[in-house]
Every structure is written in structure tokens, then in C-alpha cells.
Amino acid sequence: MYRIPDRSHPSSLLRRPHTTVFGKSKLEEPENRLFKLGFAKKPISSSNNLRPPYLPGFDVDNGTFMHIPQERWTPNGPSPYRRVMRRNSTLDAMLDTAEANGLCLWSGTEVQRQILRRRVTIGELTAVGAQCYARTSYWQALSAEDRLRHLTRSLTLMHPKWVFGGSTAATLLNICDSTRHMRKLHRVIDGNRVPRSTGIIVNHYIEETAPIIIDGARVTPLDRTAFDCARWLGFPDAIAIIDSILRQRLRTKSQLDRSFRLTNGKYRNRALHVLNWATGRTDNGGESFSYGVILEERFMQPQLQVVMPCHNEYGNHDRVDFLWKTPDGRIIVAELDGRIKYRDASMYVNGSLPETIIAEKEREERIRMEVDGFVRFSFAEAYRRTPLIRKLEWAGVPRTTDFRSP
Structure with missing residues (x-):
């Protein structure tokens, strides 16, 4: 022994x-x-x-x-030895070329896979999914949308017949900006047998559709993408995508309605229900999502982006995100508190954060003088729903039975 x-x-x-x-x-x-x-x-x-x-x-x-x-830390805990690996000039050149072309690196043989996995073990590379790899420092510096575009380009080169749809196609078509839908890649298949979804790949069956090329990837066309998102996603997420199409004037509501009715697919009524409540008058996806939550929780339908009688020092009228005129004559306003205007220096008033905060407080004070109730909420509160529901109930927003789920 x-x-x-x-x-x-x-x-x-x-x-x-x-x-x-x-x-x-x-x-x-x-x-x-x-x-x-x-x-x-x-x-x-x-x-x-x-x-x-x-x-x-x-x-x-x-x-x-x-x-x-x-x-360094190893997968089994702290190592008493520094993991030093010899530089591989060929691998470094391949990684440089992939990064220059907005791609990930993938392996063609088992030997190459073992080399990449050893680099992942020491933290030099990151396994980003679907057998693709990238330098850890490079991958961490990318936004969620850029990561998705790197993966779709790479997988299109690996599998030339693959077609992406759903929220993945919506992101590539610039009609979806939700990072929650960029963690998975949705692939559509026109066949009788759908392969099992694995890892970050989610497979869907649809009838045969001629794909289009967007940013080096094969995706479903705009009308098909809108139809699939409207029937696959939850109501708030689906209405955010339809609102984005209408807001950018890529399609009119009547055009989408005609397209949805001519497209075959399960849950078509759900897609038509989403389209019925979409307006395209929201400013961004966060407002559209919040609008969907308000409707789904059976609150009275609000007016969107309403111009108020008050105006700022430059003579511009103030606008509010959501406004209700109740049957008893009260006016209630709700504002989605976007944090980006406090973080992005390009949006500062006169280039100053303190002046930006003061201007927002003055705007809120002007609006409060014109209404009977004022509610401010964040996207996180709308996503969790309960905090937003409590605030709207406290402000006295009436409930309704007009909203019907398909």
C-alpha cells in the first residue's frame, strides 16, 4: 500500500x-x-x-x-501551483482572425477539442456554448447582443443549413433588445422530426420558410419572426417586439394582421391577441413590457406618451409614459424610471449629472401639480409585477374586464 x-x-x-x-x-x-x-x-x-x-x-x-x-483557481479549488501553459502561436493566430471577423473559435477534430478544453481549464479561453470558444478577456468585454451575433455567425459557418428564428432572429433584425432573450439561440426546423434541444440551442418546428441573410446568419423573415415571437413568448415580451416593429414603421398593424392570418402555425389566436393590443406608441421595450404587464394584470388600459399642459424652461411640453382618466374624473400618471439617463454621460443636461437630477425633479413637480395621482416605478418592479401592482392599486388605477386572454 x-x-x-x-x-x-x-x-x-x-x-x-x-x-x-x-x-x-x-x-x-x-x-x-x-x-x-x-x-x-x-x-x-x-x-x-x-x-x-x-x-x-x-x-x-x-x-x-x-x-x-x-x-489561479482550478475547478477543484485553489491550486498551490501556477498553471503555466506554453504559448501556441497557431492557436493565437486563429483566435486573432476569429476576433477580427466577429467569430468564435470551434474545433474540427478531437485533438483540437482537447487543446481548447485545456485552455478553458486554466481560464485562458471560455466555452461559450455549442462547441464554440473565445478568449475570456475578449468575451467578457462584449455586450449580450454582440455575443449572440458572434455565436450565430459562427454556427452558420459550422452548419450552413441552420436557420435561426424567434427571439434570436428578432435580435438580429433589431426588433428585440431584451438581454433575457439573448441567453439562448432559437433554431427553426422545417421537418417532421425536431431534434432535442441541447445546451443553449432551442429547436422549433415550423413549415418551410425561405430564410434571409442578416449579419452573416440565416434567419426567418420579419413577418414570420413577428408571428413566431407573438405566439411563443409571454404577452409582455411579445407585445414589446410587435411595438418595436410598429414604432420603427417596418410594418403597419393591418399588414401584420393580414400576414398573421395567412401564416400557418399553432397558437395563431395568441399572436392575433397580442397584435390587437399593440399600439407602437411606446418609446422603448421597457415601456412596452410594462404596458403588457399592466394589461395582463387587468388594469384599465392607459394612454401612452401623453403631452401634458405644463412645459419646461425651453418651452417644450412635458410628456408622461402612462396616463389614466378614471370614470370619476381623476387623472393618474405613471412613469417608468429609466436609469440610463443617470448613467450615460451623453444624456446629461448641460453635461452635468447634478443638473440632470435637478431637472428631473423639477419635471416631476410640474406634472404632480397637474394630476391627482403620480406613480414612479422601475423595470425591475414591472418584471416582478407585485411591486407595480401595489403602486397602481395605491394610486387608485381601476381594474377592468376588457382584457381577455386567447
């Missing part, structure tokens, strides 16, 4: 304990002992003149371990 030394003390690996083989005492060689402990790839005898593949930090000439400070 082998006496396993304490691995926290590397020098103990060089002790030469006695082992018993067929009743005889034998002195164990350090090289073979390292192999048995899992540090060498194959046993190496003391007579072998080749340089043994010891772990980093072992001085072969002196037979001692050098102290190496801890610098």
Missing part, C-alpha cells in the same frame, strides 16, 4: 518511502511515485534520459520543488 503524502507540502512528494513487493522491501523512485499520484502521464524510470513531464515548479536537475505563488 502507498502512503499518500500531504499534498499541501510539495516537498513531501520527493520522499522515498519503502513499499513491500512480494514480501521484499523496495525503495520507490520519485518519478514513478509522481505517476501514481496523477502528476505524470506515464511511469519514467531513473535510467530514462528524457526530461520527465513533472508538474510546473519541479527542478529536475536538483530534484527539488521551487516555491510558486498561488495565482
